[in-house]
Amino acid sequence: MRRKGPVVAVLIILFLLPFFVTNNYVLHLIIMACIYSVLALGFSMMWKNRLIMAGQAGLWAVGAYTSALLVTKLGLSFWLALPASGLASGLFALLIFSLALRGGPLLFFGMSLVAGFIIMEVLGSVPFFGGWEGLLDIPGPAIGSFVFLGKIPFYYLALVILLVNVAVFSALYTSRIGRAWTAIGSSPRLAEVQGINVYRYRLASSVIGCFFVGIAGSFYAHYQNLLMPNTFSFQCSIYVQMYALIGGLGYYIAGPILGAFVMVFLPEVLRAGQEFQPIFFGVLLILIIVFLPGGLLSIGERSRLPGFIIRRFRKTAEGGGR
């Protein structure tokens, strides 16, 4: 980090935020946006080597249920269950994706999608996991005699998880591993020629991404105090991909976070009916893909949007594309 000033300023604002935001619902939305940011960050880490993770909700569920079951059935402390659920998600990812990656990125995409579906089905239909009614009475975290109540302690916990995630990811991106990922992202074949083991680096990115997704799941389980399989549906995975795309796929840290915050707050601002929300999101997503494929953060890079639209259509009319 060369410019420390803005980062410190943002950190101070974030840590003082609960003193300004007194509305519990807004605080809840911020916490959820933090969790979704972690999910979308995991997605964008895999996207960095051009892997499309389509089952983020499933891995999130693995983390959440591991933590909830460890605490409720075995009586483990939350602070032990948090890393354990991350490990569980990571191991699960290792198991599936070590097989799926042998068939290339398209198989990775298909397998992650199928895994997301199947995890939800299994969680819903096996009584041990609480069935479709969900897993209830998950205790909140506690430090000594201080039990987490209300939104403010959870806000700080979510913030710490998000910040640790961002710190680890940006450290990884600037390290040797991150450079290898960038190489794989620009051309897997060329990276292979350079002596990068594409399979291992891709597997590493999926396992690291899923580790943090599992931690987010553990936090979510103890924040909500109940888990429903329907939370971890296909829709949720799609939303995670949307966050990354809307923020900007080329921006691996800022893009997913911006996308998650925008998409969590947008429906609240619009107050659209629950029924029409998917239609609205679908239309918005198509418009963004067609007119702004680089995401919101790419607005500043390109010229004004109208000219961009005209150029885009001219380019399409001249040929190319599908």
Place this chain on the structure above:
Amino acid sequence: MNVGLFFQCVVNGLAIGGIYAVVAAGFTLILGVMKIMNFGQGQFYMLGAFVSYGLCEVFHLHYAIGLVSAFVTMAFLGIVLQRFVIRYTYEGFFHTVLATTAFATIINQIAVISFGKADRFMSPVIKGRVAVSGIVVSNDKILLIGIGIILFVALHYFMKTKVGKAMRAVTENQETAGLQGINARQIFTITMAVGCGMAGVAGTLVLPILGARADMGLSIFVKILLVIIIGGMGSMPGALLAALIVGLVESFGYQFVGGYNELLLTCCLLPLLYFRPGGLLGKPFAIPE
């Protein structure tokens, strides 16, 4: 386990597998020729079922009319998707995935709002059933299997016509096909029409047996993905074979295990992927950059 029950399961499995095969054939065609995954495939299947339900059950038209109009309507929607959405998403594979998903979400939500979440059942097309030594098969299931076979034969001969040859040329290499005077974008439009139309036909076929629901699209889509992964990405014979396998596993699973079908299939899938990463009949398939 007696022989009668065994063959009963086989026939049921072939019927379910036939449905999967028809939807998966359309999906594979689009994946092979256009190198995109059409996430709307399941929703086109659902909508096809509702179109023919409306025509056959509400307006009391003949089933064949329902079949044809489901194909035509879904082919039209496929062309709309191709012309107005996919054509402008030339950024890459991932953008088309999300764009088709968004389209599917819109269709699905409109269907949920307008049809509700209730099951719609249709009276049998050909009444009665065939009973041979303890195996009872309704005539509709035989009709389904028959039309499925006819569709596959038709698709086989369609791929030998001039348009079909052009499709295969585009599958191999889009640029070289362009040099031969093949308009790739026209071929893409035809591919979308045929692929989505087949999903509509499958919806009509399943209507007399399982009925129509607004959320049937998503549940079949999972099966289609499993079929595609097992059979091999972009391989048509692989899709057919894998669809029948999935159908049989499902039918025997309901009979002997009771639920957990997807889990059962995945447990079979993981060792398969270890030994054949490209699926049963496919070769490892690359996403175009």
